[in-house]
Amino acid sequence: MGINVDTPPASSRRQAHWEKSSSIRSRPRRVLRGWSPDEHFYPIARQPIALHALVTAKGHDARQRVLLQSLYKFLNDIAFVETRVVNEVALAIANDRLPWPFPADLRADVLTVLIDEGYHAYVAIDFMEQVRRLTGVDPLTLPPTLAIEQAIANALVKLPAELHPALRTIAVCIAENSVTKELIDVHREEGLNETFHAVNSDHMVDEVRHCLIFADVLRHLWSVLTTDQRRAIGVILPDFLGDYLNLSLQKQFDMKILATIGLSAAEIETVIAATHLEQDLATYRNVNPIVDKVVTFLRNCGVLDDQVIRATFAEKQLI
Ligand SMILES: [Fe+2]
């Protein structure tokens, strides 16, 4: 008997990685020291309404205000999702409060996620407050909920109560494996505020680690569910995905932003019609790689091994 010191278990390797590279351990507070009217606080590439001719016609300042309000929503969404969605599930796993036991090493990994996400919420609110103070611009009334919260609520009513914790957990596994793509997509953009970029890069580093942890969580959970339980959940995942990726909350907020820069109701309608296309998930799949990314993630975790579940995904043109 003896411990092989050459190959530490995955969890202790992850612990060493977390100690070395997690943002809370390795990054300074990101301080916004100055701000020039030329720079913008949110990537234009991620906010299509900022490029619409009716918006650009309102001038440089109007576009800056559109991007500033978009930043506020982005940061507020982060603070919400981390504390209200991800950490709720992480806490249940870490404390072994789910009906299905999780291995101790995975629970220890999830504990690092809890710390990271709490910190991400803190950083988001801290940065929002710094921007608000420096620019003197307050956020508009921000949405009180998130697409993922709505998607979870819609899915829960289709399941028996004993599967609710499983659905919540799987929802977080999916979210944690799609958020990274979102963050990576924020490329360096000419004129994009450097502090925003730093805040975002710090977050991305942590989320790459979370992807792997939540892939293990999903694989484990899926392996301990019965075939009937898997099917009950698996067949509602395409609709869950549709709700999760639904942009109606963003659309409502975008309409609010457009009103503040002085667009008429008819103009707002024109901008929204051009930037928020009404499309189902199968069509959305053609324009946003996030859909295939999530489906591949589910396949890699064994969710599509079952033929009944696979058939539902095929029917919705997701595979
Ligand atoms: Fe996070």
Ligand SMILES: [Fe+2]
């Ligand atoms: Fe995360």
